[in-house]
Amino acid sequence: MRIGEKPEIARLPLFGDMDEGMCERVLSGSFLQVFPPQLTLFETGQRADFLHVLVDGLAELYVTASGRDTTMRIVEPVTSFILAAVVTDLPYLMSARTLVPSRVLLVPAALMREVIRKDTALMQATMHELALGYRDFVRALTDLKLRQSAERLANHLLDYSAQRGGANAFELGGEKRMVASLLGMTPENLSRAFGTLRSHGIEISGARVQITDRAALAAFARPDLVPPDR
Structure with missing residues (x-):
C-alpha cells in the first residue's frame, strides 16, 4: 500500500479506533487494489485468505448451486466482507465479484486474526460488524417470510x-x-x-x-x- 493511501484507509470504520502501532501493522501488510468489473474475488468453498474491504465501487455476494445462482447481497462502500469467514478461519459460504471498477483493500486473514487478539478496539469493531451482519440476516429472513x-x-x-x-x-x-x-x-x-x-x-x-x-x-x-x- 502506498504511503499516501494509508490515512484514508485508517479512517475506515473497522480500523478507526485502533492503536496507531497496530493499525500501521495491519496497513503495512495489506494491499489496496483496483479491480475491473465482473472479476471474481473469491468463490464458495475457498479458504478465507483475505478480509476484503470495498473502498470504492460495487460488488455482489452470490451463491451458485445446481446450475442456478442467487444474489445474497449487493455490497456498497465502505464495507468489509466476509468477516465471519476470516474470524473463524472457515471456507467462504458465498462467492464475490465486482460489478463496476472497484477499489478493494485486501487484509491477510491470518494478520487480521492476530491483531484482533491484541487490539481491543479492533476486537470491539469486529464484534460490532458481525452483530450487524446477524441482524441484517434476521431482517432479510423476516422480509422473505412475512x-x-x-x-x-x-x-x-x-x-x-x-x-x-x-x-x-x-x-x-x-x-x-x-x-x-x-x-x-x-x-x-x-x-x-x-x-x-x-x-x-x-x-x-x-x-x-x-x-x-x-x-x-x-x-x-x-x-x-x-x-x-x-
Whole structure:
C-alpha cells in the first residue's frame, strides 16, 4: 500500500479506533487494489485468505448451486466482507465479484486474526460488524417470510432511500435482475411489482426510482417496527 493511501484507509470504520502501532501493522501488510468489473474475488468453498474491504465501487455476494445462482447481497462502500469467514478461519459460504471498477483493500486473514487478539478496539469493531451482519440476516429472513413480493420491493426501496439520507430520487445499485434475485423474485415478478407500486407512490424510469408519496409507500410496505441499523 502506498504511503499516501494509508490515512484514508485508517479512517475506515473497522480500523478507526485502533492503536496507531497496530493499525500501521495491519496497513503495512495489506494491499489496496483496483479491480475491473465482473472479476471474481473469491468463490464458495475457498479458504478465507483475505478480509476484503470495498473502498470504492460495487460488488455482489452470490451463491451458485445446481446450475442456478442467487444474489445474497449487493455490497456498497465502505464495507468489509466476509468477516465471519476470516474470524473463524472457515471456507467462504458465498462467492464475490465486482460489478463496476472497484477499489478493494485486501487484509491477510491470518494478520487480521492476530491483531484482533491484541487490539481491543479492533476486537470491539469486529464484534460490532458481525452483530450487524446477524441482524441484517434476521431482517432479510423476516422480509422473505412475512412480505409478498411487491411488499418486499417497497420495503427495499424505503431502506435504500434511508441509506441515502431519505432521498426521494435515486438509482438502484446493480441490474434489475440482480435486485430481483436479492429479493427472492424473478425479473418478471420484479416488473409486475414495480407496476403494482405505481399506485403506491413510486415512479420508475430505467434504474431511476422516484418516491412520489412516501406515506402511501410506507403504508403498503409495512416497515419493520425497529428501523434499519445503518
